[in-house]
Amino acid sequence: MARLPRLYAPRVPQLVQARFARPLAPADAPAPAAALDRIGGWLAEETGRAAATPNAGNAGSAAIAGTVALHAWVVLPDRITLLATPGDETALSRLMQALGRRMGSGLVRARVYAGRYRNALLEPGRWVLPAMIWLESLPVSTGQVGAATQWPWSSAAEHAGLSSGGARPILTDHPDYWREGDTPFARQAAWRNRLAAGPGESQSLPIEAALSGQWALGEKIFLTHLGRLASRRVSPAPRGRPRKES
Template identity: 45%
Template sequence: MARLPRLYAPDLPHLAQARFTVPLSAGGDGGAMLDQVAAWLEADARQHGVAVHGWALTFDQLLLMATPSGPGGISAVIQSLGRRLAARLHIGRVFAGRFRSTLVEPGAWVLPCLIWLETVPLRQGLAGDAELWRWSSAPAHVGAAAAGLLHDHADYWACGNTPFDRQANYRARMAEGVAPSAAQRIEQALYGQWALGGPAFVQSLEGTSSRRAAASKRGRPRKQPRAEDENAR
């Protein structure tokens, strides 16, 4: 089966996940390697016109929430990181297969996706608190670190009228975490690479997205009654 084209629509946030073939801690000082990849990410995002709203980097994966300026923006960032890492690690294949991505509905799923990706280090047992993991946007979102490469999404700004309010409200939401049902929706959207949002959002993508935004229903199409059958009733 031919793989689907990358799902893209202009001016919308994308959630992307790229897994590494070799853990970044395998060569020794994993922290130094994460520092380097984070620096490359900032440079590459600026170069390729990708506005990063949230990110998380662990030893086995990179997660991004970003709005690219064009259809190839996120792919260009991932490819550039792959070339840099391949040269540094002296390996051929950096990423385990094609990176996954999905379109995200603003106003409904941006904040859950941000919290989901920023709490990955907690789920992996790498940190006791998301804001203590410095290789993510969590510290910046709660006011514990400089913004760095971040371009905060409007949904984050809606968390409060002042920076203090936004940071406090976001910290409270991050402490609550993402409901299991919502986490499952996010992971399913990433795995299937279909749009993450409600029916109205998916319908709004018709004519603007690079391909069909939702999976087709399984099974054969419903058979339409023939005219003579209707007349016989």
């Protein structure tokens, strides 16, 4: 079966996940801090090259061709997951390829990714914040840590207003995050509450299904509008033969 073309639509945020061909450490081993630090540093450098200038709640700045507005990120021993708004159809592909080249030459010296990365388009105002919580909670759901902000290699601590060391990719806050509060302190407090609650199955299951199938996630009116803009079909075709008109 032919693989699906990349799903893209202008100014629509994307959830992106690439699994590594070989995990950086066994599942029962301590986190490979040195390797994760290097990947986080490379992500910071590459997104710095391809980033739109951060602007208060203005993800639309990523509409500039070639830019990537990074809203959230996490690096785990077996994968990298991002939420970003690309400025054109190839911006995220170039970013992931650049990371793969740097990992292949400076870390694993072998095949980096287990196939193509997967992506899902998200409806702003409905699925961006749940996807950010799901992403930043991955270290918890995979058993790495007990709280999302304890994992140094993600955007969770920054969104929650907690200190974190190491190279940090430049974040462009999505407007949905800005609506969490009128001040940075209010937004950070709201985010800590969201992280403590976690995504829940009612949100995590649709997110995982959209990412696995490489579809868009949103309400019917959003999907209908997106279908006129996107590079291909945004949701699975109905099963079975088309109904005959009477």
